[in-house]
Amino acid sequence: MNATTPPYGTLAIWLLGQESIVVKGDGILLYFDPFVSDDVRSKLGLQRLYEPPLVPADITNAAVSLITHDHEDHLDAGTMKVICYSSPDSLVIAPKYCASTIRGLGFAPHRVFHAHTEEPLSLLGDRLQVWSIPAMHEQFEVDADGEHRYVGYVIRLNGVTLYHAGDTLVYDGLAARLRSACIDVACLPINGRDYYRASRNIAGNMNYREAAELSWEIGADTVIPLHYDTFDWNTEKPGSFVQYVYEQYPEQKCHLLARGERFLYVSSSAFKNENEPRER
Template sequence: MTEQDRKGAAFIREIARTEAPYGTLAIWYLGQESVIIKGDGITIYVDPYLSGDLDTGDWRRVFPAPIAPEEIQGVNLCLITHEHDDHMDARTLPWLHRSSPEAMIVAPACCKSALLEMGIPASGLITADDRQPLELFSKLRLTPIAAAHEQLERDADGCPRYVGYVLELNGVTLYHAGDTLVYPELIARVSALKPDIALLPINGRDYFRQQRGIVGNMDYREAAHFAREIGADTVIPLHYDLFAVNAEKPGHFVEYMYEQFPEQKGHVMARGERFVYVSPRAFLQP
């Protein structure tokens, strides 16, 4: 067993052994926008990109994933925000399904054909429709939120091409934005759900990246203002460090937020870190 194998096995054991008390959620950072969320016995993978499938030229990973796809275990739910390869990974999702065949995958409707080609059965797929919140496991409320990456796009049935998700679980409301710009309806929709914690992209966009076909997101300044506008208790930046060609310095986000909103709580996650968010309701009985 290699050192990386040992680290991967220890990482999976840590997830399995973590029990988040009421009013808390445990979050693990895998890179890009890939995170694992656990609360009330439910383990959720969001955009698991673990394979290094893009590992060529400009798209070489800056750091390896904490686990390999074949090490995945114990998944109850997988959320996909959109079809880009670093979010819907064709070399990770078949392993996830193989190890956790009962885990449902929630994804935009446009992802369905690709997921079927990966061997995911139609019975294991749920469409992410921002007009229809989902009640899952009798203790998770999941609300898809339309995202603008860089445009708001919908199919003929009105289903969004890009989404984020609001999870209400274990006494905590978490918003994972996926890839998106800020638009007025996004602020109104998310703030109405009163998120405790927001996971937001900060890599931004510019003319030169657009010319290379790199689709952008909110930048670190916009992310800081957006977190303030939606009333998030704590904000975690994402999507800034996995590919040098599409990176941002998280220190810029921290500095800007401190200068503009010094009372806003935030946390920059280390690679592979477990962060336990504690809400104001953590010490109250459910």
């Protein structure tokens, strides 16, 4: 990761499992829902299907951690408390619902930014722009101040716009919001939901068909499926997603990330001057 230097108009993307990905551009490393510790396994007895490609102590390069919500496989205390000290200058963006947990892991207030869904953030000398998008993890949960418990993120970095959905269903207005953002890369959950998982209090997401439909509707250049490979009781076959995209939307680019793979996304602006107008 440290040696990778994506040129303007590109992003490097790594999969760590579940919805945990790393994104790099313009020398900035972003960790979305970093989940590589043994805390969930030790506390809840949940066995991962495979070991993550990193351990928390390896993460000495995080510029920003973006947390979508407070569930243990997204706000992983075992990983975040190490990042706090191993990447001492790193920042955290998370819903206000997560604030007390994050402070308890050692992050000083000046390092933590709330994911206000109506207030975009510009960080690191304006090199990174972040928009928080409401997420509907079975349902919306909003506090008395109108702050969402579940969010996704649209980020603009190195001339590329990426959407990380977090955990969400498709809901009215989501596609229109994302379409207006001109998404280059959409990272979407595909594990779906069903009665039996819901009866065990396992909140669900869009399924692989809905993810494919959403990616096409918003005009995403490339779609990457997430949330299908970590726990055998809450998974999906990613090949089903790829096949559905191919059959229904053969012009839609998609990429299935191998475990630990470095994928280099190249946008249409990659070979243009940074100040030239962007094409779609």
